[in-house]
Each structure stands twice: as structure tokens, then as C-alpha cells.
Amino acid sequence: MLLLIFGGGVIAWVITGINDSPVSSADDLFRALVDPLRPVDLRALTPYEWMFAVALVTVAVLALCQRRVARGGALVLAFLLLALCLRQAVGALDDGYRAGFDAPTYGPWTLATYAVGLLIAVTVLILLLPAREAAREPAGQLPPHPGEHPGGPRPLGTLGVLGGGLLIALALADLAWTLDNQRLAAEYDLKSWGEYFRDLVDPSLFHSPTSLTSGIYFHEAALAISMLVVGVLACLGRPVARGAGLTLLAMAAYLEYRAVALSFRIGDWSAYLDSTRGTLMLLTMLLSVPALLIAILGLGFAGSARAPRRRPTPAWPHPGPPPFPR
Template sequence: MAMQDGAALDVRPGPDPARAAPEHHGAYHTTALFLSLYATALIGWTVYGIIQGDGTVRDFVEGLFNPGASPASQLVGPWEWAFTAALLATAGLALTHRRLARTAALLCGFLLLALSVREGVGLFDAAYRDRYGIDPLGGWALATRALGLVVAVTVLAAMFPATEQWRSGRGATPPSRGRPRRLSRICGVLFLLMGLARLALTVRTLTTPGMDAARYLRGVVDGSVLGTLNVAASSEFTTAGSVVVLLVLGVLALRARRDIRGALLVFAAMELYLTVRTVVWLTVTDFFNQSFETPEGALSMATTAYALAAMTSVVVLATGRGFGAPETYGEAASPTTE
């Protein structure tokens, strides 16, 4: 406190806009705990797959980036590895009360909820339900899915209400809204273009002669389509899910009314890892030299190149200081005095 003209003037520094308010620390701690639990479960499946597989730890490490070196008997795949890293990173941010963690956690929660709903739809199939009793790992797989549902509901319930209105202290200068919103819109455009390109490729695949489009679309929402128990998400789910997330986050970032940097950063990092892995595979298989022989190959190469550049750009922009604090998106009240 200080005195000015006989009146008390509060000169204490205002709250850090990059961190959650104290009343939300419990929600952030709960989120960190539950995300870590599910990440631990995925790590357990990964370790079990390495132990039971015909490869070595060295093969697994090399297979993280080189699909050709990855053992075929893995119980979880690249999408789960990327998702595990995203869960752990988000949990770390939440544990330190970084507001960046909120939208990242909400994204993880929605992805987990979608996986759980897909598995729930599959359980309506009697033959698929029976496999949980026949398969030696059926009980553990079911427990993992149940844990995913609990984690998803808990994280969403904890983080949705964890919004806050920041108020600057006396004499504070309102932050500039131009640059952060401009960067958000750039990320939004990059996400939207990527989502539309992937949607076009998916539609082209579904309209290919001989392609069972109905079965593909059913595989997006029904876990029983493959007929086997899989902890790893199907390619149909990951492809359709990426299209939806890219388009939704792209629209939200383009509107630039809320700071969704955490979700942008987490998903862009996941996509960047998967894209780099694809590039490595194209390199070791010498597909680069044959890619432009067909229109499909050329389109696939162009999409991969764009994904590599776009997701790298989003990661760089989202980790920079240019995005600013939550106030720059209109989430805070105007400066007031107390």
C-alpha cells in the first residue's frame, strides 16, 4: 500500500494473466492428475507391446520416426504416442497453473470422449462384447476405455467452468489487440486449409471404385467394425477426427474471440509429429521419385508438404509471446481501480 493525497493506493502487482486464478487451482490440479493417469495407461500398453513383441527397445525408438523400423506387433500406434505426449505436456502445464492448459485439456477431453463413445457404440454388438471375455487382454482393454471415459468427463467438467475475468491495476495500459488476434487468424487460416485439404483427400478416397464408403464411415463411430479388440484408434477415426478438429479449431482461431492457443499448440504438435513420420517413410521407401507419376500421388505429396509447413508455423506462432494474454481477446474487463 502507498499513500497519495491522503488516500490509500494499491500498488501491488496485478495477477499474472498467463496463470489461472487461485480459485481455479483445484480444477487445474484435478485435470493434471487425470490426464497423467490416462497417459500412464497408454505408456503401460506401449511397454507391454515392446516386451511381448518381436522387436527391441532400439527398434521401438527408431520406429517412433521411421515406420519401416516399427515392429508390426505394437498394441498402440503413432497416434497414441503423440496423444500420450500431448496428455503429459498438458498435465504439466495444468500442474503449474498455466492458462494455456485449459483449451489443451478441453481438446484432450473431447478426443477421449469421442473415443469412449465410439467404443460404447461398438459394445452394442454382441459378438464384439464377447471378445472382451475371450481375449486375454480384454479386461485390461475395457478398463482402459472406462478410464478414458472417466478422465474425459472429469476434465471437461473441471475445465469448462475455469474461466476468469482479469482486471488490470490502476494506471495499467490496455494491451494491444492487433497482433495477437492477427496471429490467431493466421493459425486459423492454416488450420482451415489443412482441414479442407484432408477432407478433399478423404472424399476422394471414399469415392474410389471398389471402396466401401459405408463401412468406412461406420468405422469412424463404431468400434466393432474391425471385429477385433484394439486399444489403438482406427485410421478411420483418426482421419475423420483430425478433419473435425482442424476445421473447428480453425474457425475458432479465425474468429479470434478467445485464446485457444493451448489447443492449437497441442494439436499442431501432434499433427507435426505424424507428418514428420510420414516424410521419413516417404524418404526411406524412395516414394518421392514416384509420387508425381499419378495425380493422387502428386496431391498427396502437396498435402504432406503443406502439412509440414503449416503445422510447423502454428507451433512456432503458438509458442511465441506474440499471442499475448487473455485480455487481448476480449476475455478481460477493462482496467478498473479498486
């Protein structure tokens, strides 16, 4: 329910941004959701906030339906929300950035949104981190032998390792391209390395609370690092990694769809083949699509195989051997 509240709040910000925009309409927003070339006012936020809002609402609904997979998704979203709100707290240490929260239009509501988000993130983590997905035995089933798994969460097995390994590979690829893009930005004096790393934890360098969105650099890094951590947990067989991994993979799949759609819309494939860097970008994009699908299937079915169970003990008295003939 808490995640649903914040997800609804983000959606409310998107709707408010569209209503207040002089250049974008609701039709522009709906088209921009699937068309990366469709321009939309930044007041309606960015694709990162859109997918985050959808993920919050989806995981919240699954949690209300008491799906086990929702716990991992809720935890990873709570950690992302906590990082987002703490970043705003760091920005508020700057006098100029803090003054933006007093702006008459969006300032107080922006401050309230991040304050509520921080409270929600901490509450969700406190509630879910100590929790365990309780084992459930089918009716009439005896407890398992030592080493057997009860009816609750099970190690993710080979499929979990497969999904986790692909998560790690996708995360490393994203991090590599993110750092390479920053290398180019530093070479052309667009943003230094110091400015880039500071912007990851301090939005006051390039943004204001009244800009609503804090840019894409934080979201890029946060998603890639989360995928890396969850991928390691999946390889270790942690059941919580299943829901967390599926949530992150769904978010990454949406971004990958936008990247592929953009390439097809532009249609200039020769630009990729003119340089080694372009060729590597094209290969990364082409390999990421099947990797995402396989990882989703792997984590989706991970831990579904039931461990063998012993048969019930025969009823007493035991029939025993037949009597000896006299």
C-alpha cells in the same frame, strides 16, 4: 493430474504390448517412433496412440505448472478422449464385440481402461468448460478503461487469425485426402462408403477389444475435424483456441514428419510425378511443412501484445497552475 493418469495408462499399454510381443522389442519401438519403415507389433499400438499419450502427458505437466495454454490443450484432448470412449460404447452394443471384453488376456483391462477414460474425459470437461482464465492486474495498476483488456486472456489478434486460417486449411487438406483414399478403397471393393462411416462411430465392424488399437480411420477423422473446429475458434479470437490449436498442431506435425521421412526413405520421387494425383500429394506435403511451422509460431505468439493502459491519476492535492504574480 487426470490426463496424466490416462496418458500413463496408454504408455503402460504400449510397454505391455512390447513385452508380450514375440516379434518386436523395445529397440524396435524406439526406432519406430522416428522411422516409419521400422515394423512394430500392433500390440504396441500405432503412431496415433503414441502421439496421443505424449500429448496427454505434456499438457498435464503444463497444467500442473499452471500454464494458461494448458486449458485449451486439456479441453481438446478431453473431447478426443470422450469421442474415443463413446465409440467403444457403441461397439459394445454388438454381442460379438462385447464378448471381447471377457477375453482372459486383455479383455477386462481394456474395459477398465475405456471406463476410466470416459470418467476422466467427463470430469475434465466439467471442471474446465465453465472455468475462465482469470484476469490479473499488475501490482499498483489501475483497472483498464472500457474496451481495454485486463491482464488475463486477450483476443488472439492477427496472429491468431493467421494460425486459425492455416489450421482450417490443413484440416481441409487432410479431410480431402482422407476422403480421396476412401474413394479409391471403395473403387477396389476394399471398404465401402457405408462401412467407412460406420467404422468411424462403431469399431465392431473391423476390430475387437483384444486388438487394442481401433485402427487409424477414426484417429484421422477426429484429428482433422478437431483442427477445423479449433481453427474457426482461433479466427474468432477465442483464447482457448491457442492451447487447443498448439496441441493439435504438435500432433499433426509428428504425423507430417513421418510422412516426409517415409517419402525420403523410399526415395522414389518419380512416382509422385507420374500422375496428377501424385503431384498434388507431393505439393500438399511440401506446403504442409511451412504451414505447420507458421501456424505454430502464429498461435504461439498470438495474444502476447499488451493493450495500452492509462497512466495513474496524479497524487492529490493536484499541484495546479502556478500562483498568479501579485
